[in-house]
Amino acid sequence: MNLxxxxxDIEIFLDISEEIENESPNQSLKKLLSVQDRIDIFKDIDxxxxxxxxxxxxxxxxxxxxYIIKDGEYSENIFFIIKGECHIFKNNKNIAKLSPGETFGxxxxxxxxxxxxDVVAANNDTVxxxxxxxxxxxxxxxxxxxxxxxxxxxxxxxKLQELNIAYINIKK
Amino acid sequence: MSDTLEIVSxxxxxxxxxxxxxxxxxxxxxxxxxxxxxxxVESHTNFIEENELxxxxxxxxxxxxxxxxxxxxxxxxxxxxxxxxxxxxxxEIEFLDFKYKEFKKNIKNVKLLFSNNLASKSDIxxxxxxxxxxxxxxxxxxxxxxxxxxxxxxxxxxxxxYYLLEFSDIYFEYKTYIEDxxxxxxxxxxxxxxxxxxxxxxxxxxxxxxxxxxxxxxxxTKSYLIYQLKVMQPYSSKYNKYLKALRNYK
Numbered sequence: 129m130n131l132x133x134x135x136x137d138i139e140i141f142l143d144i145s146e147e148i149e150n151e152s153p154n155q156s157l158k159k160l161l162s163v164q165d166r167i168d169i170f171k172d173i174d175x176x177x178x179x180x181x182x183x184x185x186x187x188x189x190x191x192x193x194x195y196i197i198k199d200g201e202y203s204e205n206i207f208f209i210i211k212g213e214c215h216i217f218k219n220n221k222n223i224a225k226l227s228p229g230e231t232f233g234x235x236x237x238x239x240x241x242x243x244x245x246d247v248v249a250a251n252n253d254t255v256x257x258x259x260x261x262x263x264x265x266x267x268x269x270x271x272x273x274x275x276x277x278x279x280x281x282x283x284x285x286x287k288l289q290e291l292n293i294a295y296i297n298i299k300k
Numbered sequence: 301m302s303d304t305l306e307i308v309s310x311x312x313x314x315x316x317x318x319x320x321x322x323x324x325x326x327x328x329x330x331x332x333x334x335x336x337x338x339x340x341v342e343s344h345t346n347f348i349e350e351n352e353l354x355x356x357x358x359x360x361x362x363x364x365x366x367x368x369x370x371x372x373x374x375x376x377x378x379x380x381x382x383x384x385x386x387x388x389x390x391x392e393i394e395f396l397d398f399k400y401k402e403f404k405k406n407i408k409n410v411k412l413l414f415s416n417n418l419a420s421k422s423d424i425x426x427x428x429x430x431x432x433x434x435x436x437x438x439x440x441x442x443x444x445x446x447x448x449x450x451x452x453x454x455x456x457x458x459x460x461x462y463y464l465l466e467f468s469d470i471y472f473e474y475k476t477y478i479e480d481x482x483x484x485x486x487x488x489x490x491x492x493x494x495x496x497x498x499x500x501x502x503x504x505x506x507x508x509x510x511x512x513x514x515x516x517x518x519x520x521t522k523s524y525l526i527y528q529l530k531v532m533q534p535y536s537s538k539y540n541k542y543l544k545a546l547r548n549y550k
Contacts, residue, residue: 133392136385140383140496147495179550180356265358272357
């Protein structure tokens, strides 16, 4: 079967290929790619795959006591702490503290559940990177999504283990 | 699956030989059914591979209608803006998309396809069937011969069932391959179509002027989608589709 494309067309395609290769992502995405190795759920995901996996990537500054997540609300954002700390509150009780390099919100975002706690900025100038996962692109990004779910299962398992230890300590 | 064939023959060599014949016949028949589509996707896949074109991780199939619509809008503003390459790419995308939809629509029930077509074309089924017919031609079959006929018919039934399973595997393997190839080709061509469309739109004074009048920030899909979302009825299905399409443009 002969294709309609000739040499001139191919040259144009190759120029576009070069342009795609040299395309630089926007600032927020660039920053996300630079901290990719520190975000556990993105471990082993290729940067090109990651670019296609995330959307609505944004840096946000929060002031002391600003709500980042509200208990019961619905949102698909996942947060990565760049600077500052965050406190987790359940029924007005401070139950945990999150530090730079930690990720939160991934369970509610991926499983489309209501948020189960409040997360509040613990300092002025708390800087977070927030993003969403494009789960509907299974057709062309299946490998990355499979790795993401594996990493997520691992993260949930770790959190459960921590909870078990905390529960055992309380019982003592 | 192999248990069924073992009833036909316990001899390993014969078993393998029969299996080979079934696979060859099935493959030949599947290729006959999908000959046009198979050749079509093979030639485009080779073209993409030979020229090392990108197949993006983003899903441009989802934005296909939007991109083709933008192309029409741009053409309305300047009928001459598109080069022959862009026009060819547009034609190729529309043709491939049409063939892909037609392919999906024409996927037949594999059991019907087997019983209506392949069963009559298969040499091995024809041979076994004629053996049974010949057997039945004998008048005054003895009790032993009747039992033999019954067991032959039973074996033939099981053989056909085994054949159907093998055929079905090969049929769906090709179907999946062709479907996936269509998607990959379209996804790649749509990426190049989009890039080339805006490169050429930027060279058109009429289009640039129109975008300035509409205060559309840049000549790219993202800016066009943002503009449309502002002027469109919110939360309609089109609005949601445009909003979702923005995911590809970070």
